[in-house]
Amino acid sequence: MGEFDLIARYFKRPATRSPLGVGDDCALLAPAPGMQLAVSSDMLVEGRHFLSTVDPARLGHKALAVNLSDLAACGAKPLAFTLALALPGVDEPWLEGFSRGLLALADAHGCELVGGDTTRGPLNICITVFGEVPAGAALLRSGARAGDDIWVSGTPGEARLALEVFRGTIALPADAFDTARRRMEQPTPRVALGEALRGIASSAVDVSDGLIGDLGHILASSGVGATLDADAATALISVDTGNLGEELRRTCALSGGDDYELVFTAPASARNAVGQAGMDSSTRVTRIGRIEADAGLRIVDAAGAPMSQRFGSFDHFV
Incomplete structure (x- = not known):
């Protein structure tokens, strides 16, 4: 042929x-x-x-x-x-x-x-x-402002769990692996959510290289900093991870790539509108942090205490 x-x-x-x-x-x-x-x-x-x-x-x-x-x-x-x-x-x-x-x-x-x-x-x-x-309505990375909420769609971290199984570093129950593998190999693009967020979200980026790394693009483009609740993000992993430790779960949720979810910001006054956009697009959306004027990303636990664990993101040339 x-x-x-x-x-x-x-x-x-x-x-x-x-x-x-x-x-x-x-x-x-x-x-x-x-x-x-x-x-x-x-x-x-x-x-x-x-x-x-x-x-x-x-x-x-x-x-x-x-x-x-x-x-x-x-x-x-x-x-x-x-x-x-x-x-x-x-x-x-x-x-x-x-x-x-x-x-x-x-x-x-x-x-x-x-x-x-x-x-x-x-x-x-x-x-x-x-x-x-x-014209003029596109969501950009540069619109986040101090006081905005940080939101994420879906269940970031599950694709990374599948990758770790393929690497041989962890084992998952069969049903959990099937779900995680589907998340890695057959991601759901959040097109309907993106359209629903026009006029509501102040900035957005898709999560391809990891939540921390891709949120960093918003912070750099907008000239702001942020505080992120690591436990709120980690809790979104819905598959049964068995006896895996919380440190690995956090790494997958915050550093794992291939999720193709959206991380976005919106004014606190728009929380109801964001929730409605999630419902209109049949997409789970979760508030996981806030934008601040001080530069840098501060990662805290559910109690607001700074975390000692370090997180990275995927880079094609590192």
């Missing part, structure tokens, strides 16, 4: 947002009047971002989900995406599963595949996603 046969069989489908679909040198996109385009790219490399044993349908889902998560962090509605795919060879069962998982998530969010590229090489997936947001 040649390159263009591969594209035609597994990825070519009708498109309405670009009149050219996937059959020309460029896609043509135009935002609706009064809207801005939101554009983001993410690359997934085998051995760095995913294991070779991952189910290809789950990998297809995740490849798009991590990009949709970036749109969610800006409060943008998905429109379309391009796919650049390097493959060691033509593996038709793998391609069937990958395209099925990819396009099922695309259909769920009304996000059309409008172009891309394929080539032979080590397995590498790069997606560029396009969304739209009302």
Whole structure:
């Protein structure tokens, strides 16, 4: 099977947002009047971002989900995406599963595949996603202000638990591992929550490299500091962790990556509105800290006592 046969069989489908679909040198996109385009790219490399044993349908889902998560962090509605795919060879069962998982998530969010590229090489997936947001309404990292609450969606830390099982450092009950593995391999992009938070949240970022590290991007961009309740964040882990110590649970909750949840800030006066946004989007949202004028991040326990445990975040080049 040649390159263009591969594209035609597994990825070519009708498109309405670009009149050219996937059959020309460029896609043509135009935002609706009064809207801005939101554009983001993410690359997934085998051995760095995913294991070779991952189910290809789950990998297809995740490849798009991590990009949709970036749109969610800006409060943008998905429109379309391009796919650049390097493959060691033509593996038709793998391609069937990958395209099925990819396009099922695309259909769920009304996000059309409008172009891309394929080539032979080590397995590498790069997606560029396009969304739209009302002009001036995008959620940014730079809007947090002293006195704002810090919120997080979902259950951060469970993806890291699965990774630790794969690394052989911990063991989980079978049901708990299945749940954690699904969180790692098939994350849920919080697109509906991001859209619901427009006009409510003062800043937002998606949690890809760890809660502490990604919150740090908000603090740096906004020129503020924060106090974070480590126990409130750790309590969000819902899977049965057996006899694992609290220190490891905190590390997973605060330093674990691959959650693709949203961490965001909002004025204290907007607590009811944030709760309503969570309900409207069927997403759990939890208040875990506050923004402060003094620079730096202070991590405390439930009683407000500073914690001695140190936390990091993922870095591709460290």
